[in-house]
Structures are given as C-alpha cells and as structure tokens.
Amino acid sequence: MRLTIDTAKCSGHARCWEAAPEVFDIDDNGYALPLDREVSEPVDAAVRAGVAACPERAITLS
Numbered sequence: 001m002r003l004t005i006d007t008a009k010c011s012g013h014a015r016c017w018e019a020a021p022e023v024f025d026i027d028d029n030g031y032a033l034p035l036d037r038e039v040s041e042p043v044d045a046a047v048r049a050g051v052a053a054c055p056e057r058a059i060t061l062s
C-alpha cells in the first residue's frame with residue numbers, strides 16, 4: 001500500500017505526528033512534511049492512527 005500526504009490540504013494541526021511520530025514528520029509550524037512511500041501489509045497500527053488523526057483527510061493510504 002502507498003502512504004501519501006497532500007500537503008496542500010494540510011492545515012498544520014500536527015495530529016499525525018502526535019499519533020505516530022515514528023511515521024510522520026512536521027515542520028516547525030506543525031505542518032506535515034511531504035510523504036510518499038510504500039507501506040507493507042499488515043499496515044502498522046501507528047500508520048493507521050496517523051491517518052485517522054488527520055481532520056483534513058490530507059493523508060491517504062491506498
């Protein structure tokens with residue numbers, strides 16, 4: 001599966017990073033840094049937590 005962040009939708013809540021700091025990175029203002037990578041299945045719980053934490057639906061797992 002592929003994990004991506006649409007940084008144009010990101011509003012800087014930093015919730016993805018709070019949920020899974022080992023997966024997501026943010027800048028000094030709380031905005032997610034670009035991310036586009038493969039994730040193996042079964043998808044790690046931390047990845048799913050980060051995706052679910054985003055109120056802007058900026059993170060996609062497809």
Ligand code: SF4
Pocket residue numbers: 005009010011012013014015016017026030031032053054055056057058059
């Ligand atoms: S939770 Fe969503 S809106 Fe907030 S920093 Fe992460 S990607 Fe951006």
